Amino acid sequence: MFLFGGLFLNASFIAGPLLGADSLSVAPNGGWFGYVNLTSRAFSPGVNIDFWLLGLQVLGIASLAAGFNFIVTIVNLRAPGMSFMRMPVFTWMTLVTQFLVVTAFPVITIGLVFLMFDRFFGTNFYAVSAGGDVLLWQHLFWLFGHPEVYILILPAMGIVSEVLPTFSRKPLFGYAVIVYSGLLIGVMGWGVWSHHMFSVGLGPIPDSVFAATTMLIAIPTGVKIFNWLATMWGGQLRFAPPMLFAIGFIAMFIIGGLSGVMHASPPADLQQTDTYFVVAHIHYVLFGGAIQGLFAGIYYWWPKITGRLLNERLGKVHFWIGFIGMNVAFFPMHFIGLLGMPRRIYTYGPELGLDRLNLVSTIGALLLGMSLLVFLYNAWRSRRHGEIAGNDPWGAATLEWTVPSPPPPYNFTVIPEVVSRLPRWSRTQMRAMPEVPPEPIHVPGGSYWPAFTAAGLGIMAVGALLHTLWVVLVGVVVLVVGIYSWAFEPFEV
């Protein structure tokens, strides 16, 4: 389903340039936030917005399905001895993230259903002339959108919490506090959404409340930062690429967090909203934070996944070009924004006098692009020339490093008994893992029905896009056949 939703969204981005003329383009043209009335039929008559919203709906269903799966797996299928407070922080943060997914996605689903009905069936949800309110969309969008911000950052925080101890040769400082902070961020993330809407005039009371909650959520985040710093303090630091990206994450996320606290204050936000200052903020938290965190994870687990290490020198080149590139690209945006350049407009006039700063920014973006090319080359190169990783190239503490790289389909030859939070660094040794399974391990057979079921959803979306009922109905039939065949398929294959 991710595949189909992704195909949908990507198709809409790619088909645009391919088809050339603007009138034929199907790329979404209402901004990523899709504010109504920009996305209403009257102002976006083409299929562009239909493409966008149907793609998002399919992706939403996919994310929900994956979310239920992750939650049940983490809560219900832990190895013996793997109590909640022995779980790796990455697993913890995945759990919190998936709770956010399964609660936040239904809200955007409904927001999109309203938009779809407005566009397809002439309902009045966002029709001001019929008494509708465009702010309804903004509330539903950000009610989803702000938890989504934490859906992006919490996994990165989890990754960093795994990488830092490994490359500092020290247990994570304040494990429980980091876990509880993550939980608190997940809960509080639901109570801050209106800070995206300070400038729409909600009134002094909502503005004050959301300013306060937004400033409060900085506290658990700050707590994590101090714990990470304390983890490194006095450790035997080894600056391999995962560690560099993890440290880069901390540094850049602090900058992004500071500018975030600045526009948590409504009077300041009124100056900064819809300017490049906010664009700078989002790139420091999203690129400097989430993406660098993901790269830390990619360099860290790549050898586990593929069996070969990524080249360390190229990894460092990637990190440094990217790190310099992102700062050259995004730091000037703070000034550009405060000097008054608006965002969400594709160009800017020379009379603003911001040409030079924008040029600097562009050069930074090119550096950033180059760093990604270095990474792609490194990934391609590692297929043949990457150093063989072995079970544990990093001397890490957690369970995944006890099995071969790449892991066999059954993962562990025997289900391990977990005796501590850091099993491989613990004085109490784990039982040795036999090379081959002592008894046959049952692995469920593969099934094509999930893909078939997902195809049904894809066909339904295409039918809705074409406004053709019979295509939708074909999709429904495929979906139903898929669900039944999947449900009644014999389990033992």
Added chain:
Amino acid sequence: MTHAHAHATSTGLDSRKLAFWTFIGSECLLFGSLISTYLVYKGRSVRGPTPAEILNIPLTSVSTFDLLMSSLAMVLALAAVARGDRLWARVWLATTALLGAIFLGFQAYEFTQFVHEGLTISTNLFGSTFFTLTGFHGGHVAVGVVWLLTLLVRSFQGELGPDKALNVEIAGLYWHFVDVVWIVIFTVVYLIQ
């Protein structure tokens, strides 16, 4: 539904049941968004028909009673399956599905009636929010009816013994949830005007 297999789980709770509770949590947000929107837009239609002019409370009270009774039948169906009573399992499953279908019949009648009286999904804000909210609920009831009929067929195939009681229990969780949502909708839309 044939995936019944005994795995010891960390919580002792069956994984399918846990997944389903998570799903119900997610559904709460879905209906929560719909109901909130209905409440936010209440009384803001710029033209009629208004809820007071068009809602038939006695009629919907009957269909609400019908749906509540279907939950009772669902409980009895689960009890019958659990004790291995095939006859009564079939009777109560069929009853639950039938009561669900009757509720849908009431809804179809109500919708048709409203359209005749000049309220469609595009007439005003009330029409948009009302049909979307109750339509989403009706869709859930329809899925539930199909699910119950599937269980009924499995019972006739001899595939619904006491070992499969969990399958019925999960269908019951869904059915009761949809029922509870209706109680909220009935209160918010029909009773508090």
